[in-house]
Amino acid sequence: EAEVAQSPRYKITEKSQAVAFWCDPISGHATLYWYRQILGQGPELLVQFQDESVVDDSQLPKDRFSAERLKGVDSTLKIQPAELGDSAMYLCASSWWTGDTDTQYFGPGTRLTVL
Amino acid sequence: DAKTTQPNSMESNEEEPVHLPCNHSTISGTDYIHWYRQLPSQGPEYVIHGLTSNVNNRMASLAIAEDRKSSTLILHRATLRDAAVYYCILRRLDQTGANNLFFGTGTRLTVIP
Numbered sequence: 001e002a003e004v005a006q007s008p009r010y011k012i013t014e015k016s017q018a019v020a021f022w023c024d025p026i027s028g029h030a031t032l033y034w035y036r037q038i039l040g041q042g043p044e045l046l047v048q049f050q051d052e053s054v055v056d057d058s059q060l061p062k063d064r065f066s067a068e069r070l071k072g073v074d075s076t077l078k079i080q081p082a083e084l085g086d087s088a089m090y091l092c093a094s095s096w097w098t099g100d101t102d103t104q105y106f107g108p109g110t111r112l113t114v115l
Numbered sequence: 116d117a118k119t120t121q122p123n124s125m126e127s128n129e130e131e132p133v134h135l136p137c138n139h140s141t142i143s144g145t146d147y148i149h150w151y152r153q154l155p156s157q158g159p160e161y162v163i164h165g166l167t168s169n170v171n172n173r174m175a176s177l178a179i180a181e182d183r184k185s186s187t188l189i190l191h192r193a194t195l196r197d198a199a200v201y202y203c204i205l206r207r208l209d210q211t212g213a214n215n216l217f218f219g220t221g222t223r224l225t226v227i228p
Contacts, residue, residue: 004158031214042202042218043159056214091158101147101166101206102214106158 002026004107006092012113018080021110025074025094031055033104034067034077035091043091049075082114119203124223127193135188135222137203142183147206150177150188152199153221159202162188198226 005024013019025032030051035043046065048056051072060067064083069075079086089109095102120138127133139148150162163170163177165186170177176189190197202221206214 033214040220042200042220044218045214048214093158101149101164103161103164104151104159106160109158 002105004092004094004105006090006107006110008110009108010111010113012115013082014115015084016081018078019082019112020079021077021090021092021112023075023077023092023107025092026105029094029096029105030072031095031097031102032069032075033093033095034075035093037089037091037109039088046077079112082112084114087112087114118217119205119219121201121203121219121222123220124225126225126227127190128227129195130192133190133193133197133224135190135201135203135224136185137187138185139203139205140184142205143207145207148177148179148183148186149204149206150175151202151204151218152197153202154196154199159218162201164206193224193226195226195228198224200224 004026007022011019032049034046036046037043046060047067049069052069065079067077089111091106091109093104093106095104147164147166149164151159152162153159163172163175165177165179169179178187200221200223202218204218
């Protein structure tokens with residue numbers, strides 16, 4: 001069964017450093033999402049792509065976070081500089097639409113620890 | 116954003132049915148009701164979704180109230196592998212194409228052997 005791939009699985013960095021996360025969605029899925037999940041809470045949407053275009057990045061802290069999906073396939077989420085409060089699980093999901101709704105498939109996530 | 120209300124935690128004995136409730140009193144006519152679950156140290160996984168009618172699949176059943184202001188996820192025979200956080204989510208496509216999505220904190224299900 002096809003899966004969403006993410007790397008790295010774990011990342012430890014010091015504050016003020018730059019970090020990057022990579023996501024490879026399920027082949028054929030035009031929609032890609034990045035979520036952030038703080039321990040004990042549900043995932044929160046950071047950015048949504050439709051092919052290579054950003055559809056929603058209203059919750060993305062744009063002063064330090066950036067996301068791209070240049071060829072409409074894989075995607076990179078970057079944080080520069082990282083802050084202590086960025087420690088969280090970063091989840092990537094992709095989806096396909098069936099009529100008026102979709103089913104999202106999540107990757108295993110990247111757990112970021114900022115020291 | 117349309118939001119959902121779920122109990123923080125529930126317990127069930129193994130091999131017994133589990134009914135996980137969700138209230139969504141502000142649901143609109145175009146909102147689909149989705150359920151996802153998240154096992155420890157994993158990303159969420161899709162369980163089931165519905166609009167108005169009750170739905171069944173290999174994982175679970177979804178019972179939707181006639182007024183759509185509440186729904187119940189039914190696991191027919193809980194196993195230890197069903198121990199997870201279950202999220203009830205309203206999915207709506209707005210005019211910009213953005214998928215308004217709110218996971219909330221979900222219900223943590225503990226299955227007792």
